[in-house]
Amino acid sequence: MSSPKHEIKFTKLFINGEFVDSLSGNTFKTIDPATEQVLATVSEGRKEDVDLAVKAAREAFDNGPWPRLSGEARRKILLKFADLIDENADELATLEVIDGGKLFGPMRYFEVPIASETFRYFAGAADKIRGSTLKMSSNIQAYTLREPIGVVGHIIPWNGQAYMFATKVAPALAAGCTMVVKPAEQTPLTGLFVAHLSRLAGVPDGVINVVNGFGILPELPCALIWTLMRLRLRDPRKLVVRLCMPQHQAICNQCRSNWEENRLSSSLTMQILIKPRNLTILGNLTSKGEMCVAGSRVFVQEGVHDVFVKKLEVMVKGWATGDPFDLATRHGPQNNKQHYEKVLSCIERGKKEGATLVTGGKPFGKRGYYIEPTLFTNVTDDMTIAKEEIFGPVISVLKFKTVDEVIKRANATKYGLASGVMTKNIDIANTVSRSIRAGAVWVNCFIALDRDAPHGGYKMSGFGREQGLEALEHYLQVKTVATPIYDSPWL
Known part of the structure; x- marks a missing residue:
């Protein structure tokens, strides 16, 4: 490289x-x-x-x-x-x-x-x-x-x-x-x-x-x-x-x-699988996770959780890491050494606190600030990787049962920049969009930024x-x- x-x-x-x-x-x-x-x-x-x-x-x-x-x-x-x-x-x-x-x-x-x-x-x-x-x-x-x-x-x-x-x-x-x-x-x-x-x-x-x-x-x-x-x-x-x-x-x-301040976004996945998998990848691994709107927490309903995670794992493993000038590359190095070390320390903390490392989590290659795209499951709300912004290529999946539950959990943070709702149910889409305390709610899409759309956060997100x-x-x-x-x- x-x-x-x-x-x-x-x-x-x-x-x-x-x-x-x-x-x-x-x-x-x-x-x-x-x-x-x-x-x-x-x-x-x-x-x-x-x-x-x-x-x-x-x-x-x-x-x-x-x-x-x-x-x-x-x-x-x-x-x-x-x-x-x-x-x-x-x-x-x-x-x-x-x-x-x-x-x-x-x-x-x-x-x-x-x-x-x-x-x-x-x-x-x-x-x-x-x-x-x-x-x-x-x-x-x-x-x-x-x-x-x-x-x-x-x-x-x-x-x-x-x-x-x-x-x-x-x-x-x-x-x-x-x-x-x-x-x-x-x-x-x-x-x-x-x-x-x-x-x-x-x-x-x-x-x-x-x-x-x-x-x-x-x-x-x-x-x-x-x-x-x-x-x-x-x-x-x-x-x-x-x-x-x-x-x-x-x-x-x-x-x-x-x-x-832009940090700690959430993605709420309900009922549909194909698009949420793609959006989860794009929402977390685009620009090696160094995005203010990265979907740091991915809440997945328990009925589809296991199938979702298996398919997501395949996609994460296939996220090509390498030379940033190669147009086939999808994942480049972290921006600087200090940040690279901080992301690795967050990954280690996730493991120590009991999250399950499904794939990734290690440095990649012999030089450069590369980190493998990383997927955690069995993440709970009290874990550091669920509470703090990693700003790196780390996906944390959290399981939920009901819409009311996930709204409460998604809002239980001092941050609120952006969120995403993936569902075919218009009632769920409307209910969650009006209930989430964040500056942006993207329904069946993610990182829907545009020069004509105001961008900013709630609470300590700006x-x-x-x-x-x-x-x-x-x-x-x-x-x-x-x-x-x-x-x-x-x-």
Whole structure:
């Protein structure tokens, strides 16, 4: 298993329209998870670099053209941005593979095109941002304006840089905001390349700034967050993050910012077998389980449980693991060594707590962060693998009897991002869909994400929504303008 040699073109910080070294001169290495080899040495941003990026974004917002462009002008630039992503799809897909362990085929023909279409979707919204007229008493004429909120900060996780970059940056650009983007330190290369494309698309200097570096918990505890959230400078007005729970709690506790958490989804399988088996595989092993909406718990009704597990075992064993550039491969390496070791430790804990390991559960190959696709049965609600997000290629099957029981058990978690219901019974589908406390309920489908569908969670699975026109609202604020007219007591 080896990645082709590839020229890494952009490794510096992107501030005010230029690629620059960090002020400290510090760097860090980014690793190919398939080979464990160093890909590139990347500039490491620190607080002083974020200061420069925030100032550039502030200047671009206060005095630059972007917030003042017509919606039509912003739309044209966003459409050009989308075209450039398509033109460079091979490059972006390759970066996602060698830097993040993704599979080339799905990246080239699915995720990267979704990123470009996300830019097109919000380009279509850029010239349709409008307020409303108000009927007020006392002969006052009033209307509202929806204006960009200002400088925003985006913190992007490592499990899909092109897609995550698009879902955050595109609506902010459409609204007229400027921004500072911090890619995950494990996968900095895609964000830097997309920053380069933004310049080619005509996005003005300072509108998009990209600062690599270690963000939340290492020796720079919240350094980037603190700078972004400095209330005394009133920059930025919005912080959009998608990270693991400890990092979110650190941000919430220390910065009291908006946060989004995606974890611990459930799939409820009832009465039908063929489609649920396929959806269970796709919902858990796609992108080696490194998905915020992975169906971590699979509840299967006891009448079909044994047959379901036998057939699922065959499918899991046949899930091809190997070279991520081979289009026949369905399962690549975990994103980074630390996460690889965490997934393996979760598997070991599942075995120790009494779950039955049906297949998988071991490292795969002699190098790279590969883990065999793994299937557990006899999982109970109190086991760690049922309560905590593994974010890896691990399927946990839990048995249930009645619909009321499974609803109660599915809801017995502090998380609630997504869920799936597999049934031919419309009454069951409706009952469960209305009863599950999660941001998405997919009936006889799974991972039904779309740029027009709002995406976010209940409970500790997040504040706010990405995608859909609802996402645009995060980057706009409303102003009311009132004017007295004839016979008004104000005149």
